[in-house]
Amino acid sequence: MSLSPVLLAGFVLRPLPPVLLQPALDLAMSLMRRRHSDVFERLDTLENASFLIDPVDLPFCFALRLGPPAPRLSAVGTADDMESPSAALRGPLLVLIRLLEGRMDGDAAFFSRDLAVEGDMEAVLTLRNAVDSGGIDLAEDLLSLFGPLNGPARRALGVAEALFARAERDLETVRAAFVAPVEGRCDTQTARLRDLEDNLADLRTRMPRANVSGTRAAKHGAARL
Amino acid sequence: MSRTPLELVCPAGTPGALRAAVDAGADVVYLGFRDETNARNFPGLNFSRPELRDGLAYAHERGCRIYVAVNTFATAGNPGPWHRAVDDAAELGADALILADIGLLDYARRRHPETRRHLSVQASASNPTAIAYYHETFGVQRVVLPRVLTVTEIARLNAQIPVETEVFAFGGMCVMAEGRCALSAYATGRSPNMNGVCSPASHVRYEQGVGGMVSRLGRFTINEFPDGEPAGYPTLCKGRFVTGGCAGYLFEEPTSLDASAVLSELMAAGVRALKIEGRQRGRAYIAEVVAAFRRAVDAAARGDPVPPLGLGGMTEGLRKTTGAYTKTWR
Numbered sequence: 001m002s003l004s005p006v007l008l009a010g011f012v013l014r015p016l017p018p019v020l021l022q023p024a025l026d027l028a029m030s031l032m033r034r035r036h037s038d039v040f041e042r043l044d045t046l047e048n049a050s051f052l053i054d055p056v057d058l059p060f061c062f063a064l065r066l067g068p069p070a071p072r073l074s075a076v077g078t079a080d081d082m083e084s085p086s087a088a089l090r091g092p093l094l095v096l097i098r099l100l101e102g103r104m105d106g107d108a109a110f111f112s113r114d115l116a117v118e119g120d121m122e123a124v125l126t127l128r129n130a131v132d133s134g135g136i137d138l139a140e141d142l143l144s145l146f147g148p149l150n151g152p153a154r155r156a157l158g159v160a161e162a163l164f165a166r167a168e169r170d171l172e173t174v175r176a177a178f179v180a181p182v183e184g185r186c187d188t189q190t191a192r193l194r195d196l197e198d199n200l201a202d203l204r205t206r207m208p209r210a211n212v213s214g215t216r217a218a219k220h221g222a223a224r225l
Numbered sequence: 226m227s228r229t230p231l232e233l234v235c236p237a238g239t240p241g242a243l244r245a246a247v248d249a250g251a252d253v254v255y256l257g258f259r260d261e262t263n264a265r266n267f268p269g270l271n272f273s274r275p276e277l278r279d280g281l282a283y284a285h286e287r288g289c290r291i292y293v294a295v296n297t298f299a300t301a302g303n304p305g306p307w308h309r310a311v312d313d314a315a316e317l318g319a320d321a322l323i324l325a326d327i328g329l330l331d332y333a334r335r336r337h338p339e340t341r342r343h344l345s346v347q348a349s350a351s352n353p354t355a356i357a358y359y360h361e362t363f364g365v366q367r368v369v370l371p372r373v374l375t376v377t378e379i380a381r382l383n384a385q386i387p388v389e390t391e392v393f394a395f396g397g398m399c400v401m402a403e404g405r406c407a408l409s410a411y412a413t414g415r416s417p418n419m420n421g422v423c424s425p426a427s428h429v430r431y432e433q434g435v436g437g438m439v440s441r442l443g444r445f446t447i448n449e450f451p452d453g454e455p456a457g458y459p460t461l462c463k464g465r466f467v468t469g470g471c472a473g474y475l476f477e478e479p480t481s482l483d484a485s486a487v488l489s490e491l492m493a494a495g496v497r498a499l500k501i502e503g504r505q506r507g508r509a510y511i512a513e514v515v516a517a518f519r520r521a522v523d524a525a526a527r528g529d530p531v532p533p534l535g536l537g538g539m540t541e542g543l544r545k546t547t548g549a550y551t552k553t554w555r
Contacts, residue, residue, distance in 0.1 A: 042269050098509075102241060105510035108539050111456050111479075116433060121426035122268045125505075129269030132507040133239030 002175070005167040006093045007057040014059040018075035025062075025073045031141055033071070040071065042130035049123045052076075052085040055093035087119030087127075102132045230526035231488070232498035234292065234391060235515045238270040238505055243280045245512040247289045250519030254284055255292040255323060256504065257421075262310040263294045264347055265504040266421030274313055281318050290320035296345035297421045298326045308332055315340040323369070324348075325404060325418075330363035343367040343391070347404040347418060353385040360388050367391055369500060371403050372482065376490045376550050383495030392491060394484040395514055395536070396502025398548055400462050400477040408461040412443040429459045448479075455479070455543035463541075479542025485518070485534050487550050488525040510539055 033040055046066050053062040063074050063082045076082050089096070095114045098104035106128045109115035117124050139157055146153040235251035237243035246254045257263025259271040272280065277293070284291050293314035299307040307329050314322055315337035322340055324330050325347035333342055346369040350356050359365040367389040370379065383390055401408070409423045410416040417423040430441045437451040440459040447464040449472075450456045457463050457479020465472050482502070484491065491499070499522065501514055517534040524531050537543060 045268070099507075102508040105507040105513075105539060107506055107541075108510060111541055111543055112538065113438075113450075113453065113456060116431070116438065118431055118433060121429040121431070125267055125426045126269035128507070129239060129267065133241040135241050 002092070004057060004092070004094070004171060005164055006055070010058040018060045018077055021060075021075040025075060027145075029071060029073045031145065032136070035141055035144065036134045036136055039130045039134035039136070042133065043071070043126065046086075046123055046126050049086040049120070049127075050082070050084075051123070051127060052079055052082050052088040053096065054079055054088060054090040055096055056090055057092050085119065086123045087117065087121070089115065089117055089124065091115040097138065099128070100131055101136050101138060102134070106132065228492060228526050228528065231492060231496065231522050232391075233515070233518055233522050234498050234500045235511065235518075236396075236501055236504040236506070237280070237511065238265065238267070239508075240272070240276050240280055241508050242504075242506075242511045244283060245508045246515050247284050247287050249512050249515035251289055251515050253290045253292055253320070253498075254280070255294055255500075256280070257294045257296075258310050258313075260306060260310070261419070261421045262297055262307050264296050264345070264417060264421050265294075266297075267505050268426055270505060274317070277314070277319075278317050285318075292321040292323055292343065293319040294323040294345065295329060296323050296325045296347045298347075298418050299329060300419065304328065304332075312336065321367070327363070330359070330365070334363050338364070341366050343369060345369055345404075346371050346393075349402045349404040351382070351402075353382060356382075356386045356388060360386070367497065369393075372399055373402055373549050375552050376487055376494050379491070379496060379550075380494035389497035390495070391498035391500050392484070392496050393482055393502055394488075394499035394518060396481055396506075397458075398477065398480055398482040398541070398546060400548075406462070409442075412445050412461055414443075424458065424460045431459075457542040478544070480544040480546050481540035481542075482548045483534070483536065483540070483545035484547055484550055485521050485531050487547055488521055488531050491550075492525060514539060 043066055048067040050066065051064040053064060055061070060075050060077055061079055061082070063076050063085070065072050079088065091109065091114050095104060095109055099106055099109060099115070106115065110117065143150055143153055143157065232252045233250070234253040234255055235246040237246050237254045237256045243254050243256065256277070257265060257271050258277070259273055260266065263271065265271065281291050293310075295307060295310040295314065297307075307326065311322060311324075311329060311333050315333070320341065321343050322333055322337075323343045323345045324333060325345040330342060333340065342363060342365050344350055344356075344359050344365045344367065348359070349371050350359060350368055351371050351374060356368050359368070365388060368386070369391045370382075372393050374382070379390065379392065399406075404418055406417065409425075413425055413428040415422065415425050415428070424442050428443045432439045432441070434449075437449055437454070438456065439449045440447045440456075442459045442461065445461065445464070447459045447461065448457065449465070462476045463479050464475065466475050484499070488499075499518065501518060503510055503514070514536060517536055521531045521534060537545065
């Protein structure tokens with residue numbers, strides 16, 4: 001987990017009960033169903049599946065239940081608060097959002113270990129393929145709610161995105177300053193380890209020769225000195 | 226000196242991926258129907274008939290062609306779904322059918338002689354006699370070669386056959402002769418060649434342990450990735466097994482094929498088309514890989530050096546190889 005604005009926001013959100021997010025999540029799901037019906041058509045085969053979606057940099061998780069009467073997204077305090085999900089997906093919030101919007105490849109996120117999955121892989125793949133195909137754009141979806149105020153809302157969103165990007169860069173600078181001494185020590189240790197490995201390899205190449213000469217010496221009755 | 230560019234044949238598992246491939250510069254998009262008639266039968270993937278119709282319109286309006294893969298082997302006594310797939314693809318206007326089953330090749334030739342027929346890699350045809358047979362008997366006009374030949378062998382083959390060849394350029398590195406591999410079927414009871422999926426998701430499990438992530442396929446542990454180590458697909462051919470007290474890769478390590486370094490050699494060898502693997506991958510993969518290979522193919526056609534593609538983040542295990550193309554005996 002890396003230092004990010006999301007992680008800091010998580011500390012701020014920690015005291016809030018997850019249930020307070022429910023109206024926003026209900027609105028989000030209703031919006032998704034209206035604007036991306038093709039995604040839910042692809043999910044038809046997963047009638048009763050449920051997913052634990054765990055943004056590892058936030059103090060709560062999301063529970064996505066596809067069962068009737070309609071798909072529902074809710075917030076839960078911890079993974080243990082969701083009973084027997086079909087599958088679990090874990091990763092930093094921004095990774096999960098990029099996957100949702102198709103801006104990041106799921107397999108690549110899995111290879112790099114940014115995304116961890118557990119449980120029913122058929123359900124996971126169906127979900128992944130459905131959302132990847134959907135052309136979801138959270139900003140555009142959100143802006144669609146503003147009707148005639150779309151213009152000002154778009155400008156406000158632009159400012160918010162710029163502030164977030166700035167905060168991300170600043171935090172990276174802070175992180176780099178904090179870890180620089182440790183990284184320096186790690187580099188020194190790595191160099192020492194490499195030297196030791198080279199010495200060991202050198203010794204190994206000499207060993208057989210020593211053994212061979214030792215055997216020859218014994219064969220010829222050489223005295224031990 | 227300018228040469229005819231290699232045809233860039235790109236994957237799509239969803240309509241979104243198809244649009245991404247077309248927009249990124251694909252010459253051709255290949256895809257399959259949402260059933261076991263194609264070799265990427267993953268849950269939630271592939272195209273319905275209306276989606277294919279829309280995809281054909283989107284691609285054709287932009288000068289891109291669509292090939293439809295019906296490249297699994299029909300179940301004994303039940304050829305209906307495969308025949309319907311061939312009929313629907315041809316009637317909707319697919320530019321070529323990618324087939325492997327000789328019964329299906331015969332059906333396609335008789336029922337839709339005007340539609341091009343390409344031989345899928347699943348047929349694993351890799352010698353002049355086999356390829357000539359497919360050409361003479363079923364009118365096959367292109368062969369997708371298995372990923373087991375060196376560039377020199379491909380050049381020699383091209384000099385002896387009357388059809389075009391297409392080779393894999395990037396993506397999943399299948400180390401076995403395609404269409405012949407039974408490892409996944411042995412572990413799961415479901416065959417890539419019949420059911421259309423290697424390491425089916427229904428049999429895959431990942432478990433997060435104290436020291437890392439364990440991947441399993443059926444009853445087999447495929448790998449254990451320590452925290453921080455790049456991961457790979459849960460396929461037996463890339464499993465890490467313990468023998469003699471040491472853990473190691475028996476056949477191949479998690480890695481992806483990247484033939485960008487040998488594009489000029491492949492052109493000189495007479496190859497007509499490059500195939501990017503990955504119908505199961507997301508839109509982001511398709512957009513990035515297709516755009517990179519568009520640049521590479523155009524550079525090779527101009528006779529320029531192929532620029533670095535920067536696709537390391539898209540590769541299995543975050544590693545890549547030129548595979549058999551530059552194979553030397555060990």
